[in-house]
Amino acid sequence: MRVAVVSPYALDIPGGVQQQVLGLVEHLRRLGQEAFAVGPAAGAAGADAGRPVMFPVNRSRAPIALSPMSVRRVRAAVAGADVIHVHEPMVPLVGWAALRTGRPTVVTFHADPSPMFRAAYRWGRGLVRLLLGDVLATTVSRTARRAVEPLGLDVVEIPNAVDVGSFRVEAQRDPRRVAFVGRPDPRKGRDLLLSAWPAVRSEVPAARLVIVGGGESPPVEGVEYLGRVSEAEKRSVLAGSGVFCAPNRGGESFGITVAEGMAAGCAVVASDLPAFGDVLGGTGLVFRNGDPDGLAGALKAVLADPGLGERLAAGSSARVERYDWGKVISRYTELYRLATRAG
Structure with missing residues (x-):
């Protein structure tokens, strides 16, 4: 055909x-x-x-x-x-x-x-x-x-x-590393994540944030900007991160990056958009959309409790198979x- x-x-x-x-x-x-x-x-x-x-x-x-x-x-x-x-x-x-x-x-x-x-x-x-x-x-x-x-x-x-198997690559996973993937559009929430990050670091000093995607890179302690990377490099970043964060403000009907984070074996922290909730099916930690304090609290909860991160990752890894x-x-x-x- x-x-x-x-x-x-x-x-x-x-x-x-x-x-x-x-x-x-x-x-x-x-x-x-x-x-x-x-x-x-x-x-x-x-x-x-x-x-x-x-x-x-x-x-x-x-x-x-x-x-x-x-x-x-x-x-x-x-x-x-x-x-x-x-x-x-x-x-x-x-x-x-x-x-x-x-x-x-x-x-x-x-x-x-x-x-x-x-x-x-x-x-x-x-x-x-x-x-x-x-x-x-x-x-x-x-x-x-x-x-x-x-x-x-x-x-x-x-x-x-998503090609689930392609995200399951060999990498040394750092449970204190948080990954974000997305353009610098306001609706993707990168600025929200950066505003919440100092509060996260104040309680989890070893936490690191890796940002994949183009745009401005204001200096923030504990944040690394990788810019635009290849698909292989993106998979490697996700596989080496303990947490994937999706702080999007709206305009999302599915959340393909959320599914990718799930496929890579990350614990997912996401805004409470209905589309993200449908994809996660209860396997992620969600916060009120647009709330930097809620975002910081969710990240601190998963970063400070390795057992919670492991349980969330195991649940999302199983659920993502349907996609x-x-x-x-x-x-x-x-x-x-x-x-x-x-x-």
């Missing part, structure tokens, strides 16, 4: 949607399917939809293609596909261009969208359904599913996936078969 997997976001820039698109292509190919990616800056991954620009999307800035030429490139790239799988179909222009092609189409909604998009779904339902055309729809979580309920779609919930690509990929291939039969 020839499957075009479409991303509206630039594929050469790290991001949750891009990671799922590239992972899906890789695992479909392992199953013998002829899968390829379509998106801005696709490079060797597939068909290039053009140069991206940074555009405000969902309380962040996203690299999307807005040139009219992108529409022509996308339509040409997907023309020979047996199935087109469009991720975030409402994000212009690449997502729009891959819809209503006359080919069997699956769409996946990832986001916990902004109020503007929620209003569009509620008041512009007819127009959105017209733009989507005849599709099979999926969401990555309950949070994303609730967001698109006003559209009246028959939605299948298929979670994001492994080996379990998720078959749900997509079955959906593709349904789409081709319906088409």
Whole structure:
């Protein structure tokens, strides 16, 4: 089966949607399917939809293609596909261009969208359904599913996936080391974590914080900034850390970094976002969203009690197996078969 997997976001820039698109292509190919990616800056991954620009999307800035030429490139790239799988179909222009092609189409909604998009779904339902055309729809979580309920779609919930085994690498784990992975966007909560860190160090002087991701690096005692690193280096950092921290403020529908921390065998401390709670299933330590004192208290609790950290890590390591690509990929291939039969 020839499957075009479409991303509206630039594929050469790290991001949750891009990671799922590239992972899906890789695992479909392992199953013998002829899968390829379509998106801005696709490079060797597939068909290039053009140069991206940074555009405000969902309380962040996203690299999307807005040139009219992108529409022509996308339509040409997907023309020979047996199935087109469009991720975030409402994000212009690449997502729009891959819809209503006359080919069997699956769409996946990832986001916990902004109020503007929620209003569009509620008041512009007819127009959105017209733009989507005849599709099979999926969401990555309950949070994303609730967001698109006003559209009246028959939605299948298929979670994001991680290659669990690849995160279980040999490394000397430091139970006093905390890892954070993410962009410096305010909604990712890096600033919140840095503001809470002095209180953590005051009670656990041996605690160290390692930050993976670009952006500013203000000097804070006990904090090491690694900048952007390779996937292999990220896995090594997580495997060597006792705790993974996800202090995100909102706009998260799943929490792929949370799942990665779980897969790496870390105890997870996270804000009490509903999406994070669904992924963790009670195996992490959560604090009230946006509360630096609550964040510091949760980190101190797990850093000061090695037994607690070990119990949390064991629970999350078992739970994350449900998000492994080996379990998720078959749900997509079955959906593709349904789409081709319906088409």
